[in-house]
Amino acid sequence: MRTILRAYLRGLWEGKLVLGYTLLLSFSLLIIAPFLMILLRSVGKGWFGRLWFPPQLTLDWYRWAVEVGNIPDVMKNTLIIGVIAVAVSTVIGIFAGWAFGRRQIPGKEILMAIVLLPRMIPPITYALGVAKIFYTLDLVNTYLGVALAHVSVCAPYAILVLATTFEGLDERVLEAAGVCGANTLKRFFYVVLPLIMPGILASMIFSFTHSYNEFTLTLLTYGPHTVTLPVRTYLAVGDGYWEITSAMAVIMVLPSLLILAMIQRRAKPERLVGGFKGV
Amino acid sequence: MADGMIEFREVTKRYGGLVANDRLSLSIRRGELMTLLGPSGCGKTTALRCLTGYIRPDAGRILIDGKDVTDLPTHQRELGMVFQNFALFPHMSVWDNVAFPLMIRSAPKAERAEQVGEALRLVRLEGYRGHYPRQLSGGQQQRVGLARALVYRPKVLLLDEPLSNLDAKLREEMRFEIKEVVTRLGITAMYVTHDQAEALALSDRVAIMNRGRLEQVGTPEEIYEKPGSRFVAEFIGLSNFLEGSVQTVDGAEMVVQAQHLRVLTAALPGAGPGQKVVLFVRPNEIEIRPRPEPGVVNLFEARVEKATYLGDTMDYRLTLGPGLELRVQTDARNRHDQGAAVWLQLPRVRSWIAEG
Numbered sequence: 046m047r048t049i050l051r052a053y054l055r056g057l058w059e060g061k062l063v064l065g066y067t068l069l070l071s072f073s074l075l076i077i078a079p080f081l082m083i084l085l086r087s088v089g090k091g092w093f094g095r096l097w098f099p100p101q102l103t104l105d106w107y108r109w110a111v112e113v114g115n116i117p118d119v120m121k122n123t124l125i126i127g128v129i130a131v132a133v134s135t136v137i138g139i140f141a142g143w144a145f146g147r148r149q150i151p152g153k154e155i156l157m158a159i160v161l162l163p164r165m166i167p168p169i170t171y172a173l174g175v176a177k178i179f180y181t182l183d184l185v186n187t188y189l190g191v192a193l194a195h196v197s198v199c200a201p202y203a204i205l206v207l208a209t210t211f212e213g214l215d216e217r218v219l220e221a222a223g224v225c226g227a228n229t230l231k232r233f234f235y236v237v238l239p240l241i242m243p244g245i246l247a248s249m250i251f252s253f254t255h256s257y258n259e260f261t262l263t264l265l266t267y268g269p270h271t272v273t274l275p276v277r278t279y280l281a282v283g284d285g286y287w288e289i290t291s292a293m294a295v296i297m298v299l300p301s302l303l304i305l306a307m308i309q310r311r312a313k314p315e316r317l318v319g320g321f322k323g324v
Numbered sequence: 325m326a327d328g329m330i331e332f333r334e335v336t337k338r339y340g341g342l343v344a345n346d347r348l349s350l351s352i353r354r355g356e357l358m359t360l361l362g363p364s365g366c367g368k369t370t371a372l373r374c375l376t377g378y379i380r381p382d383a384g385r386i387l388i389d390g391k392d393v394t395d396l397p398t399h400q401r402e403l404g405m406v407f408q409n410f411a412l413f414p415h416m417s418v419w420d421n422v423a424f425p426l427m428i429r430s431a432p433k434a435e436r437a438e439q440v441g442e443a444l445r446l447v448r449l450e451g452y453r454g455h456y457p458r459q460l461s462g463g464q465q466q467r468v469g470l471a472r473a474l475v476y477r478p479k480v481l482l483l484d485e486p487l488s489n490l491d492a493k494l495r496e497e498m499r500f501e502i503k504e505v506v507t508r509l510g511i512t513a514m515y516v517t518h519d520q521a522e523a524l525a526l527s528d529r530v531a532i533m534n535r536g537r538l539e540q541v542g543t544p545e546e547i548y549e550k551p552g553s554r555f556v557a558e559f560i561g562l563s564n565f566l567e568g569s570v571q572t573v574d575g576a577e578m579v580v581q582a583q584h585l586r587v588l589t590a591a592l593p594g595a596g597p598g599q600k601v602v603l604f605v606r607p608n609e610i611e612i613r614p615r616p617e618p619g620v621v622n623l624f625e626a627r628v629e630k631a632t633y634l635g636d637t638m639d640y641r642l643t644l645g646p647g648l649e650l651r652v653q654t655d656a657r658n659r660h661d662q663g664a665a666v667w668l669q670l671p672r673v674r675s676w677i678a679e680g
Contacts, residue, residue: 223398
């Protein structure tokens with residue numbers, strides 16, 4: 046009996062490749078299926094009941110999304126807010142990253158925990174607080190306001206990535222630049238900056254993706270002039286037009302795919318993330 | 325003292341309770357290649373870093389070419405430096421690396437090109453101007469480092485264990501290359517290393533450091549031939565030590581009793597009968613004779629414990645009595661079998677007053 050069991054187990058073990066591929070395929074389907082669903086719905090017409098495939102294909106819903114949903118404006122808002130959030134986060138990231146990566150600061154772990162706090166507590170809790178403060182400061186419904194709310198999410202990533210980048214800088218190379226006659230400013234621009242450029246790029250990409258995808262914080266700080274893509278799509282769900290919402294959702298994915306394609310061509314994303322510590 | 329190009333005056337640096345430099349005073353003459361030699365933790369790197377301005381001494385002054393630089397930041401000290409790990413700028417080509425000090429000083433383009441070209445010629449890397457550091461071998465990278473350090477003709481060249489990241493054969497070649505370049509340019513150089521062979525081969529003078537202090541400063545010959553302390557003798561070359569006490573002093577000579585041996589040696593100033601002393605003799609300064617010869621001083625009977633063939637030399641371990649062992653190196657043609665009874669002659673024995 047036992048030998049049979051063992052043989053059976055060995056059979057499973059030797060079949061681990063088949064098993065692995067099956068699991069991988071199911072997993073991929075799990076990831077892809079919802080997206081496939083949305084994609085089909087955004088181009089399908091008269092797709093009701095138990096049909097496997099839409100009977101008619103159309104691009105009408107995209108036209109509706111652009112005209113009625115005001116997507117170009119919303120896209121503009123999203124990009125402007127994203128750029129502001131990236132700029133602020135990167136500057137914060139460079140300074141804080143330098144401090145975390147190169148200095149011995151007392152209570153470094155505690156400080157790092159505080160920096161990461163906005164990511165750890167439930168977004169809605171945090172967003173409520175942010176909204177309350179922003180209403181008081183009249184920052185609601187301004188690009189800067191929404192962008193600053195995003196910074197609370199983007200900056201921790203920027204700080205983490207850049208702290209790791211700075212940690213990897215060779216102290217001796219900076220010393221060499223000093224001996225060669227470069228003062229602090231020249232050392233930064235001629236040596237430090239070029240060497241941390243990959244880290245800055247990675248931090249910018251992370252920041253932008255997070256700002257672009259941010260929903261909860263935006264929902265509580267947006268106004269009529271600062272609607273972003275995720276919020277617009279969510280509002281469209283409320284209007285009940287699944288096809289138009291799907292079209293918006295697909296449009297929203299395009300820039301993400303573009304960025305992904307860019308990273309894949311220029312660098313290996315796992316190398317960008319590989320430097321992470323503590324996340 | 326007046327012609328000192330680099331001067332340490334009573335430089336002290338503490339790290340907590342550890343004194344890394346203890347009132348270090350050292351003067352390096354113009355055009356001289358001085359090696360700071362010592363085991364790790366002896367303070368030589370601290371001294372170097374005080375000189376570059378990377379750390380600030382707690383007390384004392386540092387002068388370069390008569391100018392007090394103690395309070396100057398690194399970039400105003402007009403130094404050239406070669407690093408142990410090369411410390412090249414990884415994002416710059418060989419040409420840009422070497423041109424960096426000139427670019428920082430906003431040297432005119434034409435002048436810059438000429439000087440970079442000359443520096444690369446000096447280290448025989450003209451053909452590699454477009455390469456990046458990662459494409460070069462260790463030796464080539466270090467030559468780029470040397471060119472970068474020399475390109476703007478600094479007053480002082482500092483070398484921080486520049487050869488320790490290279491393999492043995494290359495190290496030997498680079499040794500001569502550095503020596504030649506430094507000599508040709510007539511530049512004042514301070515070379516920091518823990519490798520005594522390197523120090524002997526390269527230096528005009530060697531400063532040996534131990535526990536934050538200078539043990540001895542002298543030419544390679546001086547420190548090898550006349551080590552000023554047991555530490556120096558142990559650190560430079562091979563040595564035999566014998567502990568004993570002075571029996572009689574007779575003018576310029578004295579007799580020291582070391583176990584059952586009565587050794588005749590030059591008198592030590594201030595050492596009277598009864599004084600404990602340490603005798604010191606190099607393994608290659610002892611002669612082995614097959615039989616006793618009358619009228620020869622410091623001749624002792626011994627037995628060959630172990631004979632090792634080293635190619636050009638023979639390495640012997642000989643016992644002269646219980647717990648009394650000497651190491652002797654002779655010409656490989658002078659062969660004695662293991663276990664043979666021989667006679668040792670110690671023609672030249674030096675001594676110091678024993679510590680403690």
